[in-house]
Amino acid sequence: MHPLDTAIALTSAAPGQFSGQTSPAYWNMVGPFGGCTAAQLLQAVLQHPDCQGEPVSLTVHFAAAQQDGPFTIQATPARTNRSTQHWILALLQPGADGQPQLVTTAMAVTAQRRKTWSASDQPMPRVAPPSAYAQAQVAGDFKPPWFSRYEMRPIEGAIPQKWDGADHGSLTQLWLRDAPARALDFPALAAMADVFFPRVWLRRARLVPAGTVALTVYFHADSALLAATGKGHVLAQARGQGYRNGFFDHNAQLWSEAGDLLATSHQVVYFKE
């Protein structure tokens, strides 16, 4: 079983109630890799018996530190329209007093995708194929387990090898796929939208404390396009926007190797100093 499938395996004892377990394979420094949490939340939507259509949008708010261990996801189809469905999600864990505590909140939209005029104003950057780039070397100070769950081939803006305060800009481009390779689906794509290390580390070459507060993924790919992408590489790009008084944001794009825009993403991140 692929580690991602193990990580997003959920059991359901009651309608809209899902039980899961944090994944050691996708552990980050002091909590789970946020992309894995996003994938678990999306998986709850997709496993829900009332789910209609395919994911269009997912927004995850990392409200509190998640502990290692079991968790519960509540997935509620708050509104079902003719062709769109709006979801409210909550991830809970037992608190110090044993009572369920809200750890993560999320909202999602699923929809029937119908063939329409389509286009992209985010053409894939012109880069060489994945084989032209070496696999990422992790920095000595930053080697969380989840990092090994991806084959990453940085093109530009790899994690700084020296924390020397140099300005590296904030653009990262890399070829990316699950390790071991796994056919792309919506949870995997949601997770990939969070692979970018904090832009402030790249921008300042300083390993300051930082953590994602809120993450959004818009899915442009439907299941047919994901199937066509298969186990191929994904070109992932992120760029910072504003950094001010403790928070910064970035926007990101993910393309198939064939050049189709699969997803766009944004996140706002807390940082210190």
Added chain:
Amino acid sequence: MHPLDTAIALTSAAPGQFSGQTSPAYWNMVGPFGGCTAAQLLQAVLQHPDCQGEPVSLTVHFAAAQQDGPFTIQATPARTNRSTQHWILALLQPGADGQPQLVTTAMAVTAQRRKTWSASDQPMPRVAPPSAYAQAQVAGDFKPPWFSRYEMRPIEGAIPQKWDGADHGSLTQLWLRDAPARALDFPALAAMADVFFPRVWLRRARLVPAGTVALTVYFHADSALLAATGKGHVLAQARGQGYRNGFFDHNAQLWSEAGDLLATSHQVVYFKE
């Protein structure tokens, strides 16, 4: 009283329960201007007696068509940390059966902003001052009331004057402020993040049915920066990303006339054909 202040006036009869009324002044074609709804939801957070800090993020999901008339907003501080607070919001209106129906869902983050290293990777585009550009002429087919609540001075990518199928790209830049002028605050800034007509109209010069499904605003400005901006103009920019099978997204930036990045925004929009 400024029309925006009238529009976002909420009364609270119980903790976290707010009552408001849709605004004829900010009416769109078949429902309220989504920016006004975003401002009302944010106002509920700001008026909540337990609110800590200032807005960092707001995500609004337009789950169902909102009717003209009264509404209720439920604002819940789902998690309060040392320096961040996570909010869950719901806007309800009586349904056909008189029972409250969920119309809009939202999540927000407020936080204590502390002075840190700050920078921008979205420098303001080099454009002439507001007085150099004429006020927007509305297209014959598109003149909703809310459009008159803003002074808009398009620089590039104004709403097409002819629906002739020409490709205008998807970039819009305009100088923007409330009409009449009003000192900028968080609800006003949230509303401004939604002033962009659907990118698909500009991209195709076709007036196809379109409606925002989900909108996110990240606030880079704190109240001190908003106060410094005052009644000045805001430079607003939006650009489409992907358009595929019934949905497209855009990202947007808003700067003060002094060149400070005030907010970034993203939305995913349903479109037909």
